[in-house]
Amino acid sequence: MRVDGEEAVIPGKYAGGLEDNCPVKAFAGRDLARHDRIFNHLASGGIAVISGPVTALNELAVYVQRRSTDLKPRSESIIGRLMVLAKNDICEGIEPPVHIPHLSKFCGEASLTRDKMFLIPLVKLRKLQDALAQKWQVETLSSWIMAGDDVIPPKSQETVGLFREAIAAQTSSLPNNAQVLDMGCGSGVLTLLAAVLLDSLKPRITATDVMPEATASTRLNATRFADEGLIAPDSVELLKAGDLFAPVGNASFDLIIFNAPWVVAPVGSRADISLNDPKQKTIARFLEEIPRHLEREGRLVLGYADNSGQKAVARVLELAEKAGLRVIKERSVRVQTHRKKRKWQRIYVWEMERKIA
Ligand SMILES: C[S@@+](CC[C@H](N)C(=O)[O-])C[C@H]1O[C@@H](n2cnc3c(N)ncnc32)[C@H](O)[C@@H]1O
Numbered sequence: 001m002r003v004d005g006e007e008a009v010i011p012g013k014y015a016g017g018l019e020d021n022c023p024v025k026a027f028a029g030r031d032l033a034r035h036d037r038i039f040n041h042l043a044s045g046g047i048a049v050i051s052g053p054v055t056a057l058n059e060l061a062v063y064v065q066r067r068s069t070d071l072k073p074r075s076e077s078i079i080g081r082l083m084v085l086a087k088n089d090i091c092e093g094i095e096p097p098v099h100i101p102h103l104s105k106f107c108g109e110a111s112l113t114r115d116k117m118f119l120i121p122l123v124k125l126r127k128l129q130d131a132l133a134q135k136w137q138v139e140t141l142s143s144w145i146m147a148g149d150d151v152i153p154p155k156s157q158e159t160v161g162l163f164r165e166a167i168a169a170q171t172s173s174l175p176n177n178a179q180v181l182d183m184g185c186g187s188g189v190l191t192l193l194a195a196v197l198l199d200s201l202k203p204r205i206t207a208t209d210v211m212p213e214a215t216a217s218t219r220l221n222a223t224r225f226a227d228e229g230l231i232a233p234d235s236v237e238l239l240k241a242g243d244l245f246a247p248v249g250n251a252s253f254d255l256i257i258f259n260a261p262w263v264v265a266p267v268g269s270r271a272d273i274s275l276n277d278p279k280q281k282t283i284a285r286f287l288e289e290i291p292r293h294l295e296r297e298g299r300l301v302l303g304y305a306d307n308s309g310q311k312a313v314a315r316v317l318e319l320a321e322k323a324g325l326r327v328i329k330e331r332s333v334r335v336q337t338h339r340k341k342r343k344w345q346r347i348y349v350w351e352m353e354r355k356i357a
Helices: 029-033 035-043 054-071 075-080 122-133 157-168 189-197 212-227 270-274 278-292 310-322
Strands: 006-009 024-027 047-050 082-087 117-121 136-138 143-145 179-183 204-208 236-238 253-259 294-305 325-336 344-354
Touching: 029 035, 029 054, 035 047, 035 054, 035 075, 054 075, 054 082, 054 122, 075 082, 075 122, 082 122, 117 122, 157 189, 157 253, 157 294, 157 325, 157 344, 179 189, 189 204, 189 212, 189 236, 189 253, 204 212, 212 236, 278 294, 278 310, 294 310, 310 325, 310 344
Parallel strands: 006 117, 024 047, 047 082, 179 204, 179 253, 204 236, 253 294
Antiparallel strands: 082 117, 136 143, 294 344, 325 344
8 A cells, every 4th residue: 555655554453344455545734624525535435644733633533433423334444544654663644743662563563574654543543542551550560561452451460369379389490590481471461470570580581472462562561660670671582473382483491371361252353362262272272282392390370260161171171181281289269250241250370280201
C-alpha cells in the first residue's frame, strides 16, 4: 500500500475486513476539516490516512464515530479505517508526535524492519495508549506492571502468590547462573518475579511469547524494573515472539515457568490467545516438547486452572506424566472469576521434575 508515494504496511491485527486494493487517501492541513468528505471516503470502503494537530484528529474521529452509528453494522470497520502513519516507535502524523517504545510489536508485528512505515487505526492507538497508561499493582513485587492492548494483565494476586511460592522453592535446587525460561510471558509478571526471587543465584532469565504485544510489554516492564534497581541489569533476555519453543532453538533450561492458557475454547479474538487453548493443543505440544528443553535435574513450574472442568486438569497431568515428569508439589487456590457462567475456578501451580528412570 502506498501513502504519499511511500510504501506502508497495515499490521495483520488491524487488516481484518479490509478489501484488497481499497483506495487510500491522505488528508492533512485544511482537508482535515472536511469531515463529510473524509467520512464518504471511509463509508465507500476507503482508508483515510490523516495527519495534523491532535485536537483536529480527535474532532474528526468523534464525527466519524457519530456518523457511522447510523450505518450499522458497518460502523466498526468505518472508524477502523481512519488511520495514522507510524515509523519505528513514533506516530509521526500526530502533532505533537506520539512516541511508544516497541510500537510495531504492540501492533502485533514481530519483525517489522526499521524505517518501515505502517498504519494504525486512530481508535486502536488510543486503546493502546489507555492500556499502557494503566498500572497494575502486584503485591508480591511491591511495584506495578503495565500490559499492552490484548495482553493479559496480572489481575489475580492469588495466582501470582502461588507462583511466588513455587519459584521461591526452587532456590535451593537451582545452580548459580541458572538458566530460566518464562514461556508465554504475557505482561512479564512471572519473568520479573523470577528475576527478583532468584536474584542471589544471578540467573539468566529468557522470556518469550507467541504475541509480539506480550514480548513488548515484558521488555518495557523489565527495562523499568532494571532502571529502578528492582532487578539486576541485563538479567532478562527477551526473544522474538514465536510459537512455544521455536524462538529458543535447541537451548535447555534449569527452570521453565509456564502459566498456560487454560480455557478449552476456540480463539475468537486476539485477546483470547492469552487464555484460550482450543482442544488443549498448546499445552499438549508444550509438554511433548519439554523433555528436549529441560536439563536433567531441571524443574518445571506449571500453572493451569479448572475453568474448563476437572477433566481438562486431569489431561494436563496425564500429558505431563507421559512427558516423563512427576509432580513434586501441588499448590492451589480457589478464586472468583469475572464470568457469569462459572463464578469460581481453582488455580493450580505444580512443581515438576523428571521421573528417575
Ligand atoms: C495465562 S497467560 C499467562 C501470561 C503471564 N505469564 C502471566 O502469568 O500473567 C498465557 C500466555 O501464553 C501465551 N501463549 C499462548 N499460546 C502460546 C504459544 N503457542 N506459544 C507461546 N506463548 C503462547 C499467551 O500469549 C499468554 O501471554
